[in-house]
Amino acid sequence: MQHAASQVASHAGAVLEIDLGAVVANWRTLGEHHPSGPVAGVVKADAYGLGAADVVPALHAAGCRHFFVAHLQEALAIRSLAPTSLLGVLNGLIPGSEPEYVAHDLMPVLGSLAEIDAWGDQARRAGKKLPAILHVDTGMSRLGLDAPGLAALRDDPSLLDGIHLAYVMSHLVSSEVPHDPVNEVQRGRFAAICAALPPAPRSLANSSGIFLGPGFGSDLARPGAALYGINPTPGLENPMRPVVRLRARVLSVREIPTGATVGYNATWTAPRPSRIATAAIGYADGWHRSHSGRGHALFDGRPVPLVGRVSMDLTTFDATGHPALTPGAWLELIGPARSADDVAAAAGTNGYEVLTSLSRRFARLYTS
Ligand SMILES: *Cc1c(COP(=O)(O)O)cnc(C)c1O
Numbered sequence: 001m002q003h004a005a006s007q008v009a010s011h012a013g014a015v016l017e018i019d020l021g022a023v024v025a026n027w028r029t030l031g032e033h034h035p036s037g038p039v040a041g042v043v044k045a046d047a048y049g050l051g052a053a054d055v056v057p058a059l060h061a062a063g064c065r066h067f068f069v070a071h072l073q074e075a076l077a078i079r080s081l082a083p084t085s086l087l088g089v090l091n092g093l094i095p096g097s098e099p100e101y102v103a104h105d106l107m108p109v110l111g112s113l114a115e116i117d118a119w120g121d122q123a124r125r126a127g128k129k130l131p132a133i134l135h136v137d138t139g140m141s142r143l144g145l146d147a148p149g150l151a152a153l154r155d156d157p158s159l160l161d162g163i164h165l166a167y168v169m170s171h172l173v174s175s176e177v178p179h180d181p182v183n184e185v186q187r188g189r190f191a192a193i194c195a196a197l198p199p200a201p202r203s204l205a206n207s208s209g210i211f212l213g214p215g216f217g218s219d220l221a222r223p224g225a226a227l228y229g230i231n232p233t234p235g236l237e238n239p240m241r242p243v244v245r246l247r248a249r250v251l252s253v254r255e256i257p258t259g260a261t262v263g264y265n266a267t268w269t270a271p272r273p274s275r276i277a278t279a280a281i282g283y284a285d286g287w288h289r290s291h292s293g294r295g296h297a298l299f300d301g302r303p304v305p306l307v308g309r310v311s312m313d314l315t316t317f318d319a320t321g322h323p324a325l326t327p328g329a330w331l332e333l334i335g336p337a338r339s340a341d342d343v344a345a346a347a348g349t350n351g352y353e354v355l356t357s358l359s360r361r362f363a364r365l366y367t368s
Contacts, residue, residue: 002137002252012363013280014248015330018050020058020368021239027059034210036217037201037354039351040066041225044090046073049286050228050244056081068222072097075106086166088133092143102130107166111135116159129293133203138170138189139182154196163350165200167220168193169181175208175216176234187263202320207232211239214348230351231341238339244355246334248281250295250327251269253319262316263308265291271320277304277319279331280308286357287333291315295346297331298325298338299367304331 031039041064047055056067056078068088069075075089088109093101093115101108102122110116110132123130137144145153152256153159153351170190174180187204192200201219207226209216211233226232229243254276261269262276279297283289296303297317302315306323319325334340340351347354 001251006233012249013251013364014285015085015247015365016247016358016362017247017365017367018054019241019243020054020366022051022243023055024058026229026240026243027062029241030207030210030221032225032237034205034217034221035081036214037203037221038222039210039218040064040068040086040088040203040222042068042090042206042222042228042229043078044068044070044224045356046074047350048224048228049358051110051333051364051366053081054096055227058368060085060287066121066220067226070099072106076104079104079106090135090143090222092274093118102126103252104334107131107133109135109143109169110163111137112244113145113149113159113243116153120159120162121366121367129162129164133169134165134197135166136168136170136190137166138186138193140171142171150193151183152198157186157198160198162249165198168197168200169220171217172204172206172209173211175206175212176232177297178208178233178316183216185211225352225355228355231337231339233340239339242336242339244334244340244358245332245336246281246358247330248279248315250277250279250325250329250331251314252278253327254324262306264311265309268308268316269320272298272320275319275322275325276307277317277322277325277329277331279315279317281315281333282311282313284359285361286359287315288349288357290349291347294348295343296333297307297333299329299331303335353362 041059046052060082065085070091076305088107090109092111128362135144174182203220204218205221207214207223221252229240231238260270281287289310296305308316340354344351344354
């Protein structure tokens with residue numbers, strides 16, 4: 001394993017290391033903060049870019065028995081990796097796909113009367129009750145049953161005939177902003193909606209929701225980001241362990257004179273004689289062009305500023321003052337000392353987008 005790992009790294013242009021032990025440790029930490037019920041693993045978007053094929057077995061081996069993806073195809077791809085687990089599909093039920101859910105024991109998340117109707121029909125065809133999660137909208141206005149839909153359910157509870165409500169769930173709008181009043185508003189709405197529905201277990205908190213206090217505890221938490229090391233409590237110390245390390249190999253180092261420009265469209269001009277290091281990572285690797293001229297990598301623990309445009313396969317850094325930075329050296333772009341959240345802050349996005357963008361072109365090393 002150790003040997004294979006160093007072999008991969010020794011020929012690669014960029015290496016993404018994923019610490020599955022840290023993912024499991026984070027899942028356990030989240031469990032300690034959510035005593036009211038178990039903690040699921042949200043593994044949509046290929047486990048936030050880190051690889052569901054590896055993350056799901058690691059979580060399952062640790063005892064995780066609830067998983068969520070966004071798309072039916074994502075659920076089909078991991079069904080065999082999470083046996084005897086609830087596997088929920090957050091994006092809802094696309095008409096005609098009902099038999100796939102039954103055949104593979106998948107749990108649709110129903111968010112409209114049409115989806116409820118379709119699933120009820122499927123249950124009648126199957127001749128038995130079928131389980132589903134009912135998603136109710138408490139403020140996102142995105143998916144989930146809206147106010148007229150909820151009123152219709154209250155007026156005619158038989159709409160749920162044939163459906164076993166495994167959970168009623170809602171999703172928080174602003175959970176990473178603890179003092180945003182919308183959190184309390186949603187909590188109150190969710191409680192009122194659940195009270196008016198047939199009794200069923202509840203699911204509310206995402207990663208940050210788990211840290212909003214006991215009032216946001218439910219029968220099932222649904223964290224994604226925090227499992228992968230993203231800070232669920234922005235502004236406070238990150239309670240999660242770092243999971244990801246991304247390194248890119250330096251291919252070329254050159255000295256350029258004052259006034260020389262770097263990269264496409266000459267967006268950076270050397271203000272003094274400069275040492276430019278070109279690394280094997282670019283926007284085709286999900287290292288977005290919007291990182292151009294922003295942020296830095298680390299070399300020997302010291303920052304090396306990113307300069308010029310990010311190109312498709314290459315990114316340039318101002319290595320002036322780093323004489324030890326020579327071709328073959330590795331620059332650390334994400335790691336314990338520079339989190340995905342830090343990278344995101346420099347580029348004007350969030351850690352979720354940084355992680356889910358990471359491409360399949362990297363050599364990937366999984367450690368446990
Ligand atoms: C993505 C998602 C989650 C997980 O959110 P995190 O902020 O990554 O923890 C939970 N619930 C729903 C409905 C989601 O779409």
